[in-house]
Amino acid sequence: xxxxxxxxxxxxxxxxxxxxxxxxxxxxxxxxxxxxxxxxxxxxxxxxxxxxxxxxxxxxxxxxxxxxxxxxxxxxxxxxxxxxxxxxxxxxxxxxxxxxxxxxxxxxxxxxxxxxxxxxxxxxxxxxxxxxxxxxxxxxxxxxxxxxxxxxxxxxxxxxxxxxxxxxxxxxxxxxxxxxxxxxxxxxxxxxxxxxxxxxxxxxxxxxxxxxxxxxxxxxxxxxxxxxxxxxxxxxxxxxxxxxxxxxxxxxxxxxxxxxxxxxxxxxxxxxxxxxxxxxxxxxxxxxxxxxxxxxxxxxxxxxxxxxxxxxxxxxxxxxxxxxxxxxxxxxxxxxxxxxxxxxxxxxxxxxxxxxxxxxxxxxxxxxxxxx
Numbered sequence: 462x463x464x465x466x467x468x469x470x471x472x473x474x475x476x477x478x479x480x481x482x483x484x485x486x487x488x489x490x491x492x493x494x495x496x497x498x499x500x501x502x503x504x505x506x507x508x509x510x511x512x513x514x515x516x517x518x519x520x521x522x523x524x525x526x527x528x529x530x531x532x533x534x535x536x537x538x539x540x541x542x543x544x545x546x547x548x549x550x551x552x553x554x555x556x557x558x559x560x561x562x563x564x565x566x567x568x569x570x571x572x573x574x575x576x577x578x579x580x581x582x583x584x585x586x587x588x589x590x591x592x593x594x595x596x597x598x599x600x601x602x603x604x605x606x607x608x609x610x611x612x613x614x615x616x617x618x619x620x621x622x623x624x625x626x627x628x629x630x631x632x633x634x635x636x637x638x639x640x641x642x643x644x645x646x647x648x649x650x651x652x653x654x655x656x657x658x659x660x661x662x663x664x665x666x667x668x669x670x671x672x673x674x675x676x677x678x679x680x681x682x683x684x685x686x687x688x689x690x691x692x693x694x695x696x697x698x699x700x701x702x703x704x705x706x707x708x709x710x711x712x713x714x715x716x717x718x719x720x721x722x723x724x725x726x727x728x729x730x731x732x733x734x735x736x737x738x739x740x741x742x743x744x745x746x747x748x749x750x751x752x753x754x755x756x757x758x759x760x761x762x763x764x765x766x767x768x769x770x771x772x773x774x775x776x777x778x779x780x781x782x783x784x785x786x787x788x789x790x791x792x793x794x795x796x797x798x799x800x801x802x803x804x805x806x807x808x809x810x811x812x813x814x815x816x817x818x819x820x821x822x823x824x825x826x827x828x829x830x831x832x833x
Contacts, residue, residue: 462628464763465605465621468597472576472589472616479616485529485580486559486611492523492533493556500537501553508534524581532562532606561609569607569618571598576618578609589618597622613696629768631829635720639819640713640758641777642726642751643811645797648709651815652717659811660709672698702750710757719766724822725755726774726814772821774814781806782816 474482496515505511511534519530540554563569568579575586591598605621636653643649648660675694679687713723728751759769780787781801792799792810799813800806808816 462626462763463623464626464760465623466760468594468620468622470576470589470591470594470618470620472587472618474585474587474616478585478587481580481582481585482578482609482611482616483559484582486561486609488523488525488581489529489533489561490556490559492519492525492530493537493560495519495523496533496537497540497554497556500541501551504551506538506541508538511538526579526581528564528567528579529561529581532564532568536560536562559611563607563609563618565604565606571604587616626763627766629720629763629766631722631768631826633720634722634768634826636717637722637724637819637822637826638713638717639724639815639817639822641811641814641818642728642749642754643814644749646811647705647749647754648713649809649811649815650713650716651812651819653819657812657815658716659809660712665705668701669698699750703753706750706754706757710754710761713758714761714765714767717767721762721767722822722826723758723762723767723769724818724825725758725769725771726777726818727771728752728755728774770822770825772818772825777817777821778810778814780813780817782813782820 495518496511499511499515500506512531515534516530519525519533520527525533537554540556544552544554563578570577572586574591575588577584577586602622602624605623607618607620610617610619638650638652641649644666646659646661647665650658672694676691679691679694717723755769755771762769776787778799779789779791781791781799781804783806784801784804786801786803788802791801792813794810797810799808799810
């Protein structure tokens with residue numbers, strides 16, 4: 462099984478190198494917008510024919526090097542194809558943010574702890590911070606087409622890295638862990654030994670409430686500085702949420718290790734739930750990055766020879782794990798308590814969800830064994 466992740470490497474260019482990188486990013490973005498106009502008007506997404514129309518202009522007017530010109534065409538074509546696959550109407554794509562796609566061993570390479578990157582003025586060797594990323598530079602990972610990014614007044618190289626991994630076998634699973642993602646707790650796990658772990662979200666809820674209050678105040682002002690501040694607040698909150706998801710997924714995989722089957726809810730389409738949630742509760746209820754948490758859990762599990770499956774979440778918080786009785790009234794959402802109306806079994810509602818997911822994981826293993 463091939464595992465691909467995107468490593469975000471922070472670079473530390475010198476002042477002179479920053480000027481070269483900025484010049485290159487600007488020219489690349491202008492080249493993308495030029496090709497985008499051609500594609501929009503002609504609806505031509507074939508690189509060979511686009512090459513005949515745009516290559517000489519990209520080289521002479523935008524001063525792009527040969528490989529850069531090729532990458533510009535690929536970048537634009539990929540963006541239009543993505544829009545088509547997402548069902549968007551045909552419209553002209555505009556490249557507003559500085560970006561630069563680099564092909565491994567043509568536009569960038571790695572030599573002696575520095576990245577060699579192609580610019581308009583030729584190659585420059587830029588140092589980078591490897592702390593925490595050492596495992597990706599041990600020679601076992603292959604590098605893909607990277608993206609040079611300038612964000613938060615810092616320079617990053619986003620590199621897709623691929624490695625052949627041994628896929629976890631369903632027949633070798635030593636334990637099954639149900640994981641419930643929720644509002645009260647980011648994650649609640651229940652394992653084969655009957656142990657429950659809660660990843661408390663109370664402090665996170667308070668922090669998100671502060672972000673929400675600040676955002677509301679800034680939105681009322683409607684000044685340029687307020688809009689700038691809003692953007693900064695949004696970026697800061699997203700970075701914080703990403704860090705929380707990283708810590709939670711890492712803790713789960715580290716706790717249970719190899720040959721563990723993690724069972725989570727398939728939350729596809731959760732955004733549509735906003736229609737059934739009160740407006741004042743939507744921010745807290747449905748805006749956490751659960752999909753990102755799932756992705757992180759999946760790739761971290763793969764690296765540890767564990768596995769993640771997603772199952773139908775229907776009734777997981779309404780079904781009694783002891784007697785099987787399913788009823789909406791079993792669960793008190795406000796108090797986060799589950800009490801079975803039949804057998805009177807009582808517990809935290811997130812723990813009940815994790816228990817039922819763990820049971821579905823056991824059923825999955827039984828079915829796989831039967832088919833074998």
